Amino acid sequence: xxxxxxxxxxxxxxxxxxxxxxxxxxxxxxxxxxxxxxxxxxxxxxxxxxxxxxxxxxxxxxxxxxxxxxxxxxxxxxxxxxxxxxxxxxxxxxxxxxxxxxxxxxxxxxxxxxx
Amino acid sequence: xxxxxxxxxxxxxxxxxxxxxxxxxxxxxxxxxxxxxxxxxxxxxxxxxxxxxxxxxxxxxxxxxxxxxxxxxxxxxxxxxxxxxxxxxxxxxxxxxxxxxxxxxxxxxxxxx
Numbered sequence: 001x002x003x004x005x006x007x008x009x010x011x012x013x014x015x016x017x018x019x020x021x022x023x024x025x026x027x028x029x030x031x032x033x034x035x036x037x038x039x040x041x042x043x044x045x046x047x048x049x050x051x052x053x054x055x056x057x058x059x060x061x062x063x064x065x066x067x068x069x070x071x072x073x074x075x076x077x078x079x080x081x082x083x084x085x086x087x088x089x090x091x092x093x094x095x096x097x098x099x100x101x102x103x104x105x106x107x108x109x110x111x112x113x114x115x
Numbered sequence: 116x117x118x119x120x121x122x123x124x125x126x127x128x129x130x131x132x133x134x135x136x137x138x139x140x141x142x143x144x145x146x147x148x149x150x151x152x153x154x155x156x157x158x159x160x161x162x163x164x165x166x167x168x169x170x171x172x173x174x175x176x177x178x179x180x181x182x183x184x185x186x187x188x189x190x191x192x193x194x195x196x197x198x199x200x201x202x203x204x205x206x207x208x209x210x211x212x213x214x215x216x217x218x219x220x221x222x223x224x225x226x227x228x
Contacts, residue, residue: 003158004158031214033216042205042218042219042220042221043205043218043221044218045215045216045217048214048215050214055214056214056215091158091159093159098214099214101147101166103161103164104161104216106151106158106159106160107158108157108158109158
């Protein structure tokens with residue numbers, strides 16, 4: 001298996017632009033997680049899905065952020081409009097199920113820079 | 116709310132030195148504990164995990180961690196580090212009533228030959 005796939009790997013955009021990050025989970029995994037990593041706040045869970053349904057989005061910083069999972073093999077995280085403070089590495093992870101006993105497998109991340 | 120503290124932000128060692136990275140969590144109930152590693156330019160990978168049973172857990176690449184419930188700790192150890200262990204190490208916890216992984220802020224380990 002190719003593992004969790006994220007695209008793009010790097011994104012540089014100007015403030016105010018829309019940014020879309022993409023994730024393909026490992027085939028057969030039913031849960032998908034979006035994380036943000038910054039120097040100041042470390043790794044934070046933004047939102048997670050189970051069977052394509054958003055379960056907990058309490059980590060989404062504000063309404064400018066939205067996430068979708070239209071099917072079992074694809075998810076997007078959108079920021080509109082983007083701001084410089086959104087600059088971070090965004091990781092997607094997937095696991096077999098959403099239970100706390102299941103290992104999460106991480107993708108390579110998308111490094112976002114908003115100027 | 117649950118939280119995870121990693122006391123060492125940056126550790127510098129020479130090869131063959133012993134390693135211990137601290138991790139403490141704040142939650143009084145049943146926990147699952149994890150150590151993840153992020154090598155330079157790579158994604159996070161699971162080093163080891165504790166769910167129940169023997170509190171001394173062995174992971175990949177010679178790493179081990181000990182769960183001490185009375186101290187709310189899950190410290191990572193390796194008796195002799197190698198240059199290839201240079202990476203960032205994250206402790207994480209989940210609890211029985213949440214599917215969320217709560218991460219510590221990470222410890223950057225640099226090993227010099």
